[in-house]
Amino acid sequence: MKEIKIGIVGYGGMGGYHESDLIKNNPNVSVKGVFDIDNSKVELAKTKNLVGYNSYEELLNDNEIEAVLVATPNDSHKEISIKALNNKKHVICEKPVTINSDDLLEIVEVAKKNDRVFMVHQNRRWDSDYLIIRDLYKNKQIGDLFQIESRVHGANGIPGDWRHIKKHGGGMLLDWGVHILDQILFMVDSPIKNIYSDLSYVLGDEVDDGFVTYITFENGVRAVLEVGTSNFIKLPRWYVKGLNGSGAIYDWDLSGELIVQNKLDEKIELKPIKAGEGFTKTMAPPSEESTTKLKLPNPSCEYEPFYTNFARVVREGVDPIVKNEEVYKLMKVIEDIFKSAKN
Amino acid sequence: MKEIKIGIVGYGGMGGYHESDLIKNNPNVSVKGVFDIDNSKVELAKTKNLVGYNSYEELLNDNEIEAVLVATPNDSHKEISIKALNNKKHVICEKPVTINSDDLLEIVEVAKKNDRVFMVHQNRRWDSDYLIIRDLYKNKQIGDLFQIESRVHGANGIPGDWRHIKKHGGGMLLDWGVHILDQILFMVDSPIKNIYSDLSYVLGDEVDDGFVTYITFENGVRAVLEVGTSNFIKLPRWYVKGLNGSGAIYDWDLSGELIVQNKLDEKIELKPIKAGEGFTKTMAPPSEESTTKLKLPNPSCEYEPFYTNFARVVREGVDPIVKNEEVYKLMKVIEDIFKSAKN
Numbered sequence: 001m002k003e004i005k006i007g008i009v010g011y012g013g014m015g016g017y018h019e020s021d022l023i024k025n026n027p028n029v030s031v032k033g034v035f036d037i038d039n040s041k042v043e044l045a046k047t048k049n050l051v052g053y054n055s056y057e058e059l060l061n062d063n064e065i066e067a068v069l070v071a072t073p074n075d076s077h078k079e080i081s082i083k084a085l086n087n088k089k090h091v092i093c094e095k096p097v098t099i100n101s102d103d104l105l106e107i108v109e110v111a112k113k114n115d116r117v118f119m120v121h122q123n124r125r126w127d128s129d130y131l132i133i134r135d136l137y138k139n140k141q142i143g144d145l146f147q148i149e150s151r152v153h154g155a156n157g158i159p160g161d162w163r164h165i166k167k168h169g170g171g172m173l174l175d176w177g178v179h180i181l182d183q184i185l186f187m188v189d190s191p192i193k194n195i196y197s198d199l200s201y202v203l204g205d206e207v208d209d210g211f212v213t214y215i216t217f218e219n220g221v222r223a224v225l226e227v228g229t230s231n232f233i234k235l236p237r238w239y240v241k242g243l244n245g246s247g248a249i250y251d252w253d254l255s256g257e258l259i260v261q262n263k264l265d266e267k268i269e270l271k272p273i274k275a276g277e278g279f280t281k282t283m284a285p286p287s288e289e290s291t292t293k294l295k296l297p298n299p300s301c302e303y304e305p306f307y308t309n310f311a312r313v314v315r316e317g318v319d320p321i322v323k324n325e326e327v328y329k330l331m332k333v334i335e336d337i338f339k340s341a342k343n
Numbered sequence: 344m345k346e347i348k349i350g351i352v353g354y355g356g357m358g359g360y361h362e363s364d365l366i367k368n369n370p371n372v373s374v375k376g377v378f379d380i381d382n383s384k385v386e387l388a389k390t391k392n393l394v395g396y397n398s399y400e401e402l403l404n405d406n407e408i409e410a411v412l413v414a415t416p417n418d419s420h421k422e423i424s425i426k427a428l429n430n431k432k433h434v435i436c437e438k439p440v441t442i443n444s445d446d447l448l449e450i451v452e453v454a455k456k457n458d459r460v461f462m463v464h465q466n467r468r469w470d471s472d473y474l475i476i477r478d479l480y481k482n483k484q485i486g487d488l489f490q491i492e493s494r495v496h497g498a499n500g501i502p503g504d505w506r507h508i509k510k511h512g513g514g515m516l517l518d519w520g521v522h523i524l525d526q527i528l529f530m531v532d533s534p535i536k537n538i539y540s541d542l543s544y545v546l547g548d549e550v551d552d553g554f555v556t557y558i559t560f561e562n563g564v565r566a567v568l569e570v571g572t573s574n575f576i577k578l579p580r581w582y583v584k585g586l587n588g589s590g591a592i593y594d595w596d597l598s599g600e601l602i603v604q605n606k607l608d609e610k611i612e613l614k615p616i617k618a619g620e621g622f623t624k625t626m627a628p629p630s631e632e633s634t635t636k637l638k639l640p641n642p643s644c645e646y647e648p649f650y651t652n653f654a655r656v657v658r659e660g661v662d663p664i665v666k667n668e669e670v671y672k673l674m675k676v677i678e679d680i681f682k683s684a685k686n
């Protein structure tokens with residue numbers, strides 16, 4: 001397969017991460033050069049033997065560049081993507097793809113008209129913690145999962161500069177929310193029946209500093225999604241309940257466990273425990289014989305890495321792993337959450 | 344103060360607990376005798392040097408008995424309480440006081456007419472874990488609490504017999520739900536603005552085997568209340584967020600911690616951490632200098648034990664700690680939850 005040469009627009013933290021971690025290690029793609037409105041970033045690129053473009057137009061006029069990675073602040077994704085597509089470049093766009101779902105439809109139209117690929121980088125479909133839970137959901141190691149709780153807790157408030165500003169698409173729902181919602185929608189193959197959401201504004205920003213969303217799917221699965229930036233103690237990254245047991249992944253280090261119910265011939269009589277000013281059988285720990293503790297399985301999935309897939313979509317016309325229809329649905333859900341939280 | 348002699352109706356687990364743990368150790372009250380429709384329970388009482396009554400009437404006709412403790416299944420509380428009040432006995436009633444709020448109003452009317460005390464035993468207002476959190480809320484050790492999460496997790500399903508049956512007032516909302524809702528309403532002195540609730544029926548009972556309730560109070564405080572009976576891994580009993588830190592009580596053993604934010608002269612630059620297939624500053628752990636870990640404070644409260652208060656309400660006319668208006672409000676909230684969960 002002929003390597004695809006990529007030009008990066010926006011060489012901040014995310015653009016740099018694509019270059020050094022994702023693209024460099026993939027034989028199907030390479031970075032040729034960089035444009036950034038901050039000239040120091042262009043100079044930085046030059047020190048890494050990349051071409052430093054003086055303008056976006058210069059990048060687009062480079063005929064060797066087949067694809068553009070858009071890694072700029074959220075509110076500029078649309079304009080930059082459309083310009084690239086109209087210049088016959090394929091586009092990889094960082095998330096959230098746009099500030100509203102209509103803008104995404106517009107981009108997709110332009111891509112179609114120019115016969116070019118437009119793919120959103122929903123990178124967290126490849127996170128190991130996610131893949132472990134997705135596998136539990138599919139393979140039912142602890143029975144059918146009926147409750148999936150996904151939390152991302154930090155204690156540093158909202159980071160950086162533009163993420164505090166509404167018109168730039170700031171706030172946690174458009175930052176981490178886009179990730180953890182995408183993960184759930186890509187896991188649970190069922191329409192949404194009901195959403196309850198509450199956005200947090202305790203830090204005094206004009207954008208949300210966190211949120212909780214409670215989703216009921218038509219197949220009965222419940223999902224709790226939560227992002228917090230004032231959580232000095234973390235709840236588990238993942239907490240799931242299945243018909244035969246429970247599972248937890250505590251943190252990014254993949255510490256965690258599964259507790260599975262054993263099939264026993266006779267019911268073990270429970271011993272009540274003291275719980276506050278009362279006794280409880282209901283909340284007594286299950287007897288030792290009645291459960292087994294298992295290690296978490298290793299992460300695995302049936303799909304290929306993002307850039308391998310991107311290259312094959314471009315060269316071979318295979319299906320993209322991140323489909324624009326999925327991203328559109330995701331953006332609609334986010335709009336619903338903003339709307340319902342306002343009322 | 345002249346000791347109040349109590350007759351117990353319903354000498355199961357809860358009736359026995361009152362006798363052996365709460366009343367025996369209180370100088371203001373004592374148990375004289377017991378009635379139970381299960382004769383073996385009456386016989387058991389006799390072995391403990393208590394009077395075993397052959398009928399409820401016999402208990403009520405005992406003029407030495409000044410007060411009746413009602414510790415029968417939920418759907419019989421009303422009839423038994425009213426009969427006692429009409430026989431000029433004071434009444435202590437187990438929770439949930441009645442299956443619906445109108446029944447409580449009826450009982451309170453009868454109590455008023457007979458000039459007798461009717462008090463519901465909301466015992467978990469005295470739980471040590473609760474008192475620690477209530478104290479945090481009042482004394483703001485980690486700043487104003489804006490998020491209070493109270494979870495009771497077990498893995499044994501619904502216990503016993505009548506608790507599975509709707510007409511007997513079974514289900515977890517009327518069992519543990521009544522406790523943890525009462526605790527929150529007794530802590531947060533603000534009207535409720537909004538409630539979202541979801542009841543769980545995964546175990547196939549006709550009553551709920553757990554629930555989650557998300558309350559927004561008018562003063563801005565959020566409460567998450569959750570009871571589960573298929574949680575093989577427990578989330579913390581309490582998890583709270585304040586403006587200056589977070590707190591957790593992990594289990595009934597009062598294991599837990601507070602993490603408090605330090606006031607620092609300069610902002611410490613955060614180091615991004617690897618989190619799945621990406622880097623994050625937002626969710627990086629706060630630097631070592633920026634927080635302090637504290638032990639949980641000891642439990643304390645400004646109010647006296649339940650039976651001390653009950654005796655003083657009867658003898659001295661002081662205010663009850665558990666007010667019938669509070670219990671009525673609690674029952675209304677529970678009715679709202681059942682109603683909203685149906686829709």
